[in-house]
Amino acid sequence: MGRTKEFEINEVLDKAIQLFWMQGYEKTSMQDLVDFMGIHRRSIYDTFGDKHALYMKALQRYKSIQNKKLRLLVEKQEPVKELIRRFLESSIKKEGEPLGCFIVNSGVELGVIDPEVAFLVEESYSITEKLLYDLIQTGQQRGELRASLEPEAISHYLMNAWLGLRTMVKTATEQRKLTSIIHTILNTLD
Incomplete structure (x- = not known):
């Protein structure tokens, strides 16, 4: 009779997300994953497959969580420009x-170098861009954003700005600088 799993899959996936997010794929060893996730190497292989398969499952879970958060944000009945501000501010460290x-x-x-990762990343970007597009149109329909x-x-511009902020936050030490960039981005909507 096989052993029963002694862990909740999403909890250990969340730990894998944290470790891969902190260290990256290449710098994360299987032993790092075993130690950080708190499960046996054999359990990782049996449940997720190899390191790459675990990485892809972690990326998919992260993408799903982020897309849900973004959908909830854009569905709020608040001024569109405020929603875009919050979207951009989501780039800043939590x-x-x-x-x-x-x-x-x-x-x-x-x-x-990894077509599977490239596909997932591009898919995630496309979903985000579509939500931004819909948000812009909603703002125009409500008369909150210029019809022109x-x-x-x-939506391409905001996506690019958001990606830039999500990269810049890794090295920017001044919160004021990031806030100023967000303010400038929002001014383009006036």
Whole structure:
């Protein structure tokens, strides 16, 4: 009779996300994962497969969580410009989270050499851009944003700005600088 799992899959996946997010894929060894996740190496292989398969499952879970948070944000009945501000501010470090963004970090580290990672990252970016596009259109329909704004171009711009912030937060030490950048980005919507 086989052993029963003595862990909850999403809890250990969340630990894998944290470790991969902090160290990256290449710098994270299987022993690091065993130690950080608190489960046996054999359990990792039996449940998730090899290191790459675990990484992909961690990326998919992170993407799902982030997309849910973003959807909840854009569904709020608040002024669109305020929602975009909060979206951009989500780039700034949160207590208990590593710097930057796990998806962005993955794209930078592995996007060129790993087609599976590249696909997942691009898919995540497309979902975010579509939500931004819809948000711009909603703002225009409500009369909160100029009708002359091109939703597709602005959604590309905001996505690029957000990705830049998610990268910059890893080295920027002044909160004021990041806040100023967000303010400037929002001014383009006036």
